[in-house]
Amino acid sequence: MGSAGSPGSAGGAGSPGSAASPAGPGSPHSTRRGWNWRRPPYLVRALVKLAATLLAISVVVFGLTALAGNPAHDILGMDATQSQLAAFTAANHLNQPVVVRYLHWLAGVLHGDFGQSYVSGGSVWALIEPRLGRSLLLILFSWLLMVVVSVPAGLLAGVRLRGRADVAATLVTLSIAAFPEFVIGMVLIIVFAVNLKVLPVDSTAVSQGGLFDSLSSYVLPAVTIALGSIPYIVRLMRANARDVASHSYVRSAVLRGISEPALSVRHILPNAAPPVVTALGLQLASLVGGVIVAETLFSFPGIGQLLVQSAASRDAPVVETLTLMIGAAFVIINLLSDALVIMLTPKLRDAGR
Amino acid sequence: MSITPSVTPVADVTPGEATGAEEAGRRARRLRAFLSIPQAMVGAVLLVLLLGLTIIGPFVAPYPPNAISDSPLLGPSARHWLGTDTLGRDIFSRVLNGGGSVILLPLLAVAAAMVIAIVVGLLSGYLGGWTDAVVTRVVDVVLAIPSYLIVLVVVTAFGSGSTIVVLTVAVVYAPYIIRVLRAATLAVSPLDFVLAARARGEGIRWVVFREILPNIGPTLLVEIALRTTYAIMFIASLSFLGLGVQPPSSNWGVMVAENRLLLLAHPAGVIAPALLIGVLAISINLIADALTEFFGDRLHNQLMV
Numbered sequence: 001m002g003s004a005g006s007p008g009s010a011g012g013a014g015s016p017g018s019a020a021s022p023a024g025p026g027s028p029h030s031t032r033r034g035w036n037w038r039r040p041p042y043l044v045r046a047l048v049k050l051a052a053t054l055l056a057i058s059v060v061v062f063g064l065t066a067l068a069g070n071p072a073h074d075i076l077g078m079d080a081t082q083s084q085l086a087a088f089t090a091a092n093h094l095n096q097p098v099v100v101r102y103l104h105w106l107a108g109v110l111h112g113d114f115g116q117s118y119v120s121g122g123s124v125w126a127l128i129e130p131r132l133g134r135s136l137l138l139i140l141f142s143w144l145l146m147v148v149v150s151v152p153a154g155l156l157a158g159v160r161l162r163g164r165a166d167v168a169a170t171l172v173t174l175s176i177a178a179f180p181e182f183v184i185g186m187v188l189i190i191v192f193a194v195n196l197k198v199l200p201v202d203s204t205a206v207s208q209g210g211l212f213d214s215l216s217s218y219v220l221p222a223v224t225i226a227l228g229s230i231p232y233i234v235r236l237m238r239a240n241a242r243d244v245a246s247h248s249y250v251r252s253a254v255l256r257g258i259s260e261p262a263l264s265v266r267h268i269l270p271n272a273a274p275p276v277v278t279a280l281g282l283q284l285a286s287l288v289g290g291v292i293v294a295e296t297l298f299s300f301p302g303i304g305q306l307l308v309q310s311a312a313s314r315d316a317p318v319v320e321t322l323t324l325m326i327g328a329a330f331v332i333i334n335l336l337s338d339a340l341v342i343m344l345t346p347k348l349r350d351a352g353r
Numbered sequence: 354m355s356i357t358p359s360v361t362p363v364a365d366v367t368p369g370e371a372t373g374a375e376e377a378g379r380r381a382r383r384l385r386a387f388l389s390i391p392q393a394m395v396g397a398v399l400l401v402l403l404l405g406l407t408i409i410g411p412f413v414a415p416y417p418p419n420a421i422s423d424s425p426l427l428g429p430s431a432r433h434w435l436g437t438d439t440l441g442r443d444i445f446s447r448v449l450n451g452g453g454s455v456i457l458l459p460l461l462a463v464a465a466a467m468v469i470a471i472v473v474g475l476l477s478g479y480l481g482g483w484t485d486a487v488v489t490r491v492v493d494v495v496l497a498i499p500s501y502l503i504v505l506v507v508v509t510a511f512g513s514g515s516t517i518v519v520l521t522v523a524v525v526y527a528p529y530i531i532r533v534l535r536a537a538t539l540a541v542s543p544l545d546f547v548l549a550a551r552a553r554g555e556g557i558r559w560v561v562f563r564e565i566l567p568n569i570g571p572t573l574l575v576e577i578a579l580r581t582t583y584a585i586m587f588i589a590s591l592s593f594l595g596l597g598v599q600p601p602s603s604n605w606g607v608m609v610a611e612n613r614l615l616l617l618a619h620p621a622g623v624i625a626p627a628l629l630i631g632v633l634a635i636s637i638n639l640i641a642d643a644l645t646e647f648f649g650d651r652l653h654n655q656l657m658v
Contacts, residue, residue: 056494061506068510174642178635180586182593182609183627186616190624194617201617288499293590297613308594311505312513319509323502331497 042342046335057327058106065316066098074314075118092118105320114321119313124321128303134206135295135302139287141218142225146287147280150230154237158272159264161242169238173231181293185224189297192220203300221298225290229283236279240272247271274341281337288326387647396639403633407456410449418442418450418603426619435621438612444622447603451626454604455633458519458597459584463577465523470530471573475561477531478538488535492528500525500587508596518588518597526580533576537569544568571648578641582634589630605630 065071072088073080080088089095093104108115114124157169176184193201203217244250245268253267288304295304303322310318342348388394416422425441427433435444477488495503500522507521541547542565550564566573591597592606600607605626612622 053494053497057498060494060498064506065510074512174638175635178582178638179631180590180593180634182590182606183631186609186613186623186627189616190620289501289590292501292505293594296594307502307505308596311509312595314509314512316509319506323498323506326502327498330499334497 042339046339050331050335053331054324054328058109058324059102061320061323062102062105063098065320066101070094071118071314071316088118092116109321109324115317117310117315117318119310119315119318124317127306127318128322128325130207131301131303131306134300135291135304138218138221138225138295138300138302139284139291141222142290143280143284143287145222145226146229146233146283149226150233151237151276153230154234154276155241155264155269155272157234158238158241159245159260159268161245166238169234173234176227177231181224181228181290182297184227185220185294185297188220188224203295203298207301217298217300221294221300224294224297225287228290229287233276233279233283237272237276240275241268244268244271270344274345277337277341277344281334281340284330284333288330387643390643390646392639392646393643396636396643399632399636400640403452403629403636404456406449406629407452410452414443414446414449416443416446418447419601422446426615428619429621435625436619438619438622439615444608444612444625447608448605448625448629451603451605451608452629452633454515454592454598454602455585455589455606455630458515458588459522459581462519462522462526462584462588463580465519466526466530466580467573467577469523469527470534471566473527474531474534475538475565476557478535479542479557479561479565485535488531492531495525495528496532504591504596513596513599515598518591522584522588526584530576530580533572534569537572538565541565541568571644575641575644575648578637578644582637582641585630585634585637 070089072085072094076084076088093101096104105115112125114128116122117124117127120127153169157166160166179187189201192199199220200217203214203221205214205217208214241264250263250267253263258267291302292304292307294300295302296308299305303326307319307322309315310322388397411418419442421441422443423433423437423441425437425439427437427441429436433443433445435448438444438447473488477485503525504518504521507517511517546568547560547564550560555564588597589606592604593610595610598604598607600611608626609623609630612619612626616623
């Protein structure tokens with residue numbers, strides 16, 4: 001294992017032993033005696049990995065759009081004159097070599113200047129800024145909803161394996177998992193907005209007033225996004241709880257006469273949690289997909305909707321910026337969940353320092 | 354050790370087993386055993402029904418899918434079982450015509466992803482060393498970017514359309530499969546039959562595609578089924594977002610997108626295609642579930658790397 005484990009493998013079985021070995025035999029805490037160049041502290045390795053991943057993402061994103069050639073025709077339309085095309089090319093520096101453009105763009109991004117939109121001509125940040133807060137709030141709501149619903153449900157199903165709660169949870173999660181998010185959202189609209197008339201059909205109201213003025217407009221999109229990820233977390237939690245429940249210390253706790261809630265919360269949850277914590281971080285990737293679909297479905301004026309609109313109108317600077325921002329957020333959250341897993345697992349905690 | 358150039362996996366995949374009557378009987382027995390799992394049976398029946406609908410549908414549809422057959426927004430009637438849409442096209446005929454691309458595009462994408470992943474994943478797991486290190490790094494980077502973002506960037510660069518979407522989804526899904534196949538290869542590589550093949554001097558192509566590949570078959574099958582489920586939902590969602598199949602296609606995802614604004618007055622145009630996408634995804638989900646159960650023990654042993 002090289003500098004650091006991949007996000008997915010951090011909770012796996014192989015990492016504790018292999019992570020300890022480079023420290024050398026007989027000196028498990030070599031860092032106490034000073035800086036070890038061959039194995040810098042976890043934080044340093046994590047930051048280097050973060051920077052490298054972001055750089056890779058920026059190269060891929062910029063390279064792909066550069067590979068496609070000059071977008072002037074796609075942006076201005078087929079009946080644009082030669083001089084209009086030339087003006088567009090010059091205004092966006094498209095006549096410069098790709099490497100120069102990339103470095104220029106990267107320097108701008110590092111200074112907080114994300115460039116100009118091809119379509120509106122205004123700054124990219126001006127397009128993103130009003131939408132960012134709303135989308136973050138939406139993601140926060142759906143993520144919390146996901147955790148609050150799926151962790152207890154999975155725990156209950158795993159502890160009472162093959163009981164009534166387990167069968168119900170399995171059936172419900174399997175049928176939810178079979179439908180794409182836009183179909184789930186459609187069903188929610190039909191039930192709650194059309195038939196029961198308790199929630200708004202779309203979320204356009206979100207753009208009026210302050211961030212918290214139209215909370216009812218957040219409910220259906222957030223539920224749609226959460227339902228996209230809940231089945232996965234429930235099944236993972238259930239499988240982990242089931243594995244932990246088969247250990248002898250759980251049986252001995254049962255024989256001591258411990259109540260089921262205490263058993264679940266004190267003995268099974270802490271031991272079943274680490275892989276789920278990793279997954280809850282990784283799941284933000286599919287939340288991004290959910291946000292994109294749900295914002296389009298509910299006409300929610302957030303960054304997901306902006307992303308789809310910009311991709312459809314070939315507005316590369318906006319898409320590049322949003323991709324880089326979401327990619328950065330995703331990588332940082334994965335690092336945080338990795339760190340959390342290490343703190344939650346005593347074996348890893350001692351080895352990883 | 355170097356990679357043998359121009360490896361053609363499709364030609365090498367064919368297992369070198371005799372296809373006599375005995376072999377056919379064994380296959381039939383295994384199929385019956387598989388279908389005795391309830392999920393497999395239900396999934397297979399649903400899938401056969403949907404395939405039938407998709408194949409026969411275009412021939413029995415009362416109107417051409419894009420023809421303006423009547424005045425717009427008619428309710429369900431004997432002439433138009435599901436009514437007509439905003440342009441006056443018969444919704445029932447469009448539903449009957451719309452399944453082909455919903456099923457075919459994900460299959461193409463998964464097939465392409467499989468070809469990439471089998472070559473890269475098996476060689477990476479078998480060769481180890483710098484090949485493996487490079488592959489693992491690249492896979493980690495691609496997996497670090499949410500799939501939707503990659504598709505959106507590609508669409509921004511090259512425009513939308515079904516070809517672009519199929520190719521991009523193949524590239525996006527390949528790393529996931531590479532990771533699974535690499536792990537399975539690592540588990541199989543040190544086993545005796547592989548060592549024996551190497552000892553008698555077989556080349557890398559023989560060892561990888563004739564010894565290792567047939568023995569990770571269960572992993573491969575489960576992965577194909579799982580990835581197909583994801584691809585169906587992903588590509589349908591992309592069509593819904595307007596990034597995949599383009600109107601006036603009667604693709605079910607496109608139909609949901611174009612009829613959703615009339616959901617209140619005219620729900621049939623949304624509910625019918627959405628339901629069919631759901632049934633398709635459920636059927637393949639059930640089959641994937643049954644495959645996991647069917648190969649359970651063998652798969653479990655392999656993946657305990």
